[in-house]
Amino acid sequence: MSATPSMIQAGDERTPGLRRSGSHGSLQSYVIGYVVAMVLTAVSFWLAKSPLITPSSATAAVVVLAIAQMLVHLIFFLHINTSPEHKANIWAFVLTVVIIFLIVIGSMWIMASLNRNMMPMDQVISAQR
C-alpha cells in the first residue's frame, strides 16, 4: 500500500488541534441506514400507486415517509447528532429548516390565497376594457 501511514505532518495541512478519527461513522451505521432507506423508498413507491388508500391519505403517508427517510440519511449517513461538539451544526441546521419552511409553506399559502381572492384572468382583462 502506497499511502502514508500517518496524516500528521507538522505545518502541512493542519491547524493545531486534536485529530479525531472515526468521524465518518462505522460500517454498521451505513448498513443500517442503507437498509432502512431502501425499505422506506420501496414503501413510498408502493403506497403511491396503491389502490388501497385514498389519494389524500397516500399523499400524507408519502410525505411522512420522505421526512423519515431524510432523518435516516442525516443520522446514519451524515452522522449529525446532538453531542456538544455538534452544537453549531445543529443550530445552523435548525435555522435552515426554518427558512426552508418559510419559503415553501409561505409561497404556497400566499399564492393559494391570491388564487382564491382574485378574479379569473379573462374577467380582469374584460373589466379593463
Add this chain to the structure above:
Amino acid sequence: MNTTLTEQGTFPHLPTPLPTRQQVAGFGFYLYLLSDGILFASLFAAFAVLRGATDGGPPLQSLFELKNAYIETVALLTSSFTCGMAMIAADRRRQRHAQIFFLATVILGLAFLNIEVHELIKLSAGGATFSRSAAMTAFFTLVSTHGLHVTVGLIWLLISMLQIHLKGLTAGVLRRLICFSLFWHVLDIVWIAVFTFVYLVGATP
C-alpha cells in the same frame, strides 16, 4: 503566557482543543450545503405553486413513469452507500478499497444521470418541453438543477480519484474527500424530496 503546543496540539489555557483544519473546512462546506438546500427550497416552492398550471396540457403525473424514478432512486441511494464505504476505507488508509468503492459511486451516478437525461429527452420529444407550460418549466428547472449538481459531483469525484492515484491519501486529499462525501449525501437527501413531491404526490390513480 505559555502558548506552546503540547504533543496533542492543545493549548493548555484553553478548555477545549482547537479544531483541526479538516473540521474547519468540513464545517464551512456544511454551511454552503445548507445554503444550497435553501436554493432547492425556492425551486420546490416554485414547483408547488406552478404544478397545476399546465396550460391545457395533461396533468404532470400522467407524463412520468414511476418505474424509472424508482430505479433512479435506488441507483442514487446505493451510490451514497458506496461513497460511505469508500470514506471508511479512506479513513483507514486503504487506498485500493477506497478507489474501488469510489468507482462504484461513479458508475451508479452515471446510471442515474443516464436515466434522467433520457427521461427529459423523451418528455421533450413528446411535446412536453421546457417552454410548454409554467408547470413544465418548474419541473425541468428543479430536476435539471439536481442533475447538474450530480454532474458536477461526478466530475469532482473523478478528479479526486486521480488525486488519490497521484498523491495517495494525504491530509489535503482526505479533507477534500470529506467535503465531497457531504455533498454527495446531501444530493441524495434532495432527491428524496424530488421523488416524493414531483413523482409520488398526486400519482394515485
